Amino acid sequence: MTLTTREARQGDLADVASLFDQYRQFYEQAPNAQRALQFITERFTRQESVLLVAQDASGTLVGFCQLYPSFCSVEAQPIYVLYDLFVAPGARKHGAGCQLLLAAEARARADGKVRMDLTTARTNFQAQSVYESLGWVRDAVFYAYNRHLESP
Numbered sequence: 001m002t003l004t005t006r007e008a009r010q011g012d013l014a015d016v017a018s019l020f021d022q023y024r025q026f027y028e029q030a031p032n033a034q035r036a037l038q039f040i041t042e043r044f045t046r047q048e049s050v051l052l053v054a055q056d057a058s059g060t061l062v063g064f065c066q067l068y069p070s071f072c073s074v075e076a077q078p079i080y081v082l083y084d085l086f087v088a089p090g091a092r093k094h095g096a097g098c099q100l101l102l103a104a105e106a107r108a109r110a111d112g113k114v115r116m117d118l119t120t121a122r123t124n125f126q127a128q129s130v131y132e133s134l135g136w137v138r139d140a141v142f143y144a145y146n147r148h149l150e151s152p
Contacts, residue, residue: 001056001057001091001094001095002056002057003054003055003056003057003062003091003094003095003096003099004054004055004099005052005053005054005055005099005100005102005103006052006053006055006103007050007051007052007053007107008044008051008052008053008064010044012051012053012061013037013040013041013044014037015053015060015061016040016051016053016061016064017033017036017037017039017040017041018033018036019061019063019064019086019088020036020039020040020064020084020086021033021035021036022086022088023084023086024036026086027121043066048068049066049067049068049069050066050067050069050080050104050107050111051064051065051066052064052065052066052067052100052103052104052107054087054091054096054099054100056091062087062088062090062091062096063085063086063087063088063091063096063097063100064084064085064086064100065082065084065085065086065100065101065103065104066082066083066084066085067080067081067082067083067104067107067108067116068080068081068083069081069111069113070117072114072115075114075115077113077114077115078111078112078113078114079108079113079114079115079116079117080104080107080108080111080113080115080116080117081116081117081118082101082104082116082117082118083118085097085100085101085118085127087100092126097127097130098130098133098134101130101131101134102134104116105134118131118136119144
């Protein structure tokens, strides 16, 4: 399978949103195409994230990743949080995930970021092996915590 990666364009948003909805379902969220489209469109139009896509030779989008700008206070430097990475099941094992990660890395360097962070499910062994094959290092020092907040 011949794949290319590039930055998403306005005309890609519906297809990216479809992949995003599948991504959310992978993480045990109920399907919600409308919410996925709204979320992706808002991030794109507000320029709150960087969306990269992988497409096959026919131009069909088969994967995406989304980078959120942030900062590392300890290093006092800007970073990207690679929060979303998804490849359609039929396109897996063809290098799309690797290509998206490498494109994200190139974009981070170009944007002056000193690091990228990501988290994944402990059971997502396939993704973990891809990350580690590209030099990502699993954090053995810090625990990640989160707290869901009720709406006011």
